[in-house]
Amino acid sequence: MLEKTWRWFGEKDNITLAEIRQMGVEGIVTALHHIPNGEVWPVDEIMKVKNLIEEHGMRWSVVESLPVSEGIKTGNDDRERLLENYKISLENLGKCGIDTICYNFMPVLDWARTDIKHKLNNGAESMYFDYPTFAAFDIFILKRPNAEKDYSDDILAKAKEVYAEMSEEERENLAYNIIVLTQGFIDGTVGDSANYKELFLSFLDNYKDIDSNKLKENLKYFLNDIMPVADKYDIKMSIHPDDPPFPVLGLPRIVSTQADFEEITKMYPSTNNGVTLCAGSLSVIPENNFGSIVDSIGSHIHFVHLRASRQIDGRSFYEADHLTGSVNMYELIKALLKEQNKRKSEGREDIRMPFRPDHGNKILDDFNRKSNPGYPLYGRLKGLSEITGMMTAIDCELNK
Ligand code: DNO
Numbered sequence: 001m002l003e004k005t006w007r008w009f010g011e012k013d014n015i016t017l018a019e020i021r022q023m024g025v026e027g028i029v030t031a032l033h034h035i036p037n038g039e040v041w042p043v044d045e046i047m048k049v050k051n052l053i054e055e056h057g058m059r060w061s062v063v064e065s066l067p068v069s070e071g072i073k074t075g076n077d078d079r080e081r082l083l084e085n086y087k088i089s090l091e092n093l094g095k096c097g098i099d100t101i102c103y104n105f106m107p108v109l110d111w112a113r114t115d116i117k118h119k120l121n122n123g124a125e126s127m128y129f130d131y132p133t134f135a136a137f138d139i140f141i142l143k144r145p146n147a148e149k150d151y152s153d154d155i156l157a158k159a160k161e162v163y164a165e166m167s168e169e170e171r172e173n174l175a176y177n178i179i180v181l182t183q184g185f186i187d188g189t190v191g192d193s194a195n196y197k198e199l200f201l202s203f204l205d206n207y208k209d210i211d212s213n214k215l216k217e218n219l220k221y222f223l224n225d226i227m228p229v230a231d232k233y234d235i236k237m238s239i240h241p242d243d244p245p246f247p248v249l250g251l252p253r254i255v256s257t258q259a260d261f262e263e264i265t266k267m268y269p270s271t272n273n274g275v276t277l278c279a280g281s282l283s284v285i286p287e288n289n290f291g292s293i294v295d296s297i298g299s300h301i302h303f304v305h306l307r308a309s310r311q312i313d314g315r316s317f318y319e320a321d322h323l324t325g326s327v328n329m330y331e332l333i334k335a336l337l338k339e340q341n342k343r344k345s346e347g348r349e350d351i352r353m354p355f356r357p358d359h360g361n362k363i364l365d366d367f368n369r370k371s372n373p374g375y376p377l378y379g380r381l382k383g384l385s386e387i388t389g390m391m392t393a394i395d396c397e398l399n400k
Contacts, residue, residue: 001395002304002336003354004388005029005061007375009185010049014370015377017056023381024388027061028053029102029356037187038069038082041089046096061354062303063093064102064276065240067187068222073107074206075218083222087229094233100302100354101230102276104240105219107210107251108203109178110186111243111281116177116373118318125362127374129244131315132158137178138249139163141171142197144204150250177373185372204249212252216263219254223268230272236302236350238274239264243281245288246315256285258293265300274300277336280307280358283327284317290327294335299343302350304336305358306387319359319374322383323390333387334394341398357383 005027006020012033020028030049032041053060066089071078093101104110114137118128136159139147148156166174179200180192190199210218223237230237245256254260261275275297282288294301308325309317323329336353343351360379362371369377 001352001391002340003027003061003352004384005354005356006380006384007064007356009033009372009375017053017058021056021058023384025058025384027059027354029062029064029354030060031063031065031067031187033185033187037067037189038071038085040085041066041092043092043095046092046098050096050098060098062100062102062238063098064303065186066090066093066101066103068103068105070108070189070203070206072222073105073215073218074210075214075221076206079221083225087226090226090229090235091233094229094235099234099350100236100238102238102240102303104242105215105222105255106240106242106253107207107215108189108200109248109251110183110188112178112248113182113373114174114178116182120318120361124379125367126319127359128318129316130162130312131155133162133174134178134248135159136163136166137174141175142201142249144201144249147250150247182373204251207251210252212254215252216254216267219264220267223264223273227268227270227273231270234272236272236274238276238302240276240305241278241281243278243284244315244317245281245285256282257288258296261293261297261300265297271299272302274302276303276305277301278305278307278358279327279329279332280305280309280319280325283309283325284311284315286311286326290332291335294332294339298335298339301336301339301353304353304355306332306355307358307360307383319361321361321386322357323386329387329390330394333391334398337391337395337398355387357381357387359383 006025007029050060069082071082113127114130114133115128118126135151140163241255242253247253308320308327310320310325311317340351357380359374360383362376364378366376366378
């Protein structure tokens with residue numbers, strides 16, 4: 001069985017560690033969210049959180065995320081200082097015995113949805129990415145220079161319609177949700193300032209001379225610099241794929257496919273140079289085949305996000321229930337459990353990849369509770385339970 005984990009947002013989270021423990025969770029996924037992006041994580045702050053988790057009978061399984069600052073992604077003048085800080089944080093985490101770190105290399109925006117209150121037929125609430133609505137945000141609300149050139153005529157026409165039907169308030173909410181609300185709780189780059197749109201545009205502008213080759217070069221530079229520290233402490237670095245896994249806002253994308261994963265795991269030769277297999281993000285590209293991904297880079301998978309999306313058409317999708325989206329969860333879990341057996345036979349110590357039920361739809365009392373977008377209690381618990389049931393059955397079948 002994989003290690004059962006749960007994302008907890010620290011003491012501000014209204015789900016307590018004691019409650020999480022009751023759900024059969026073994027490990028916690030969290031970050032020092034109070035430390036600003038780019039600053040050093042001190043040992044005493046790390047230990048406070050670690051001890052608290054351990055006092056509740058669990059372990060700090062994964063740091064999600066130790067954020068990679070924009071200056072490292074763009075390779076600007078501040079890069080060396082930011083890398084130095086990153087390495088000190090890594091070293092401090094290593095000294096505290098933390099062994100897995102999730103990070104991403106997505107420019108500016110960590111993830112994007114156009115509707116965070118999408119009603120499903122059964123009354124549950126999901127999150128939706130509607131491509132024409134996103135285009136309307138990009139072209140008409142944000143007014144990114146030359147944005148219209150990135151869309152087909154068909155999408156442009158739909159975006160115009162969508163925009164025309166929106167009220168001023170709806171337009172503002174859309175921009176706020178994309179730039180601030182869905183980013184803030186995971187250490188977003190822009191923050192909640194009055195001129196968030198201008199600020200966001202200026203961040204996008206930093207990428208005007210950065211194409212995917214340049215971004216790859218910067219990722220390689222990052223890995224070559226930090227991986228020796230990760231190896232020294234045997235920390236497993238796990239890059240999270242792009243969400244959504246196609247270019248948005250004219251930004252380059254380099255972590256969207258099996259080929260991308262293969263290229264990245266070769267950028268620095270170490271098993272610790274690994275990936276977070278986020279099924280939900282990857283599933284938006286129908287060609288992404290999980291069996292084949294696990295076959296190819298399985299030994300580098302250090303963390304797993306289990307959820308599923310369902311495509312509407314082209315680039316639009318919503319987050320489905322964990323077992324009923326476009327991910328063949330049975331095949332994926334089976335491939336991961338086989339990978340585990342393989343590690344066992346190779347004598348590897350890190351056989352239990354931590355997984356978490358990634359996101360969840362709002363159901364039941366979730367409507368009366370406050371939660372970060374995508375992280376309601378009951379929807380995630382339902383996902384955790386369904387996945388655990390399926391995993392237990394497959395494990396019995398494979399290892400009887
Ligand atoms: C959203 C999450 C992402 C993820 C980061 C990892 O809910 O999947 O914010 O944590 O991209 O660096």
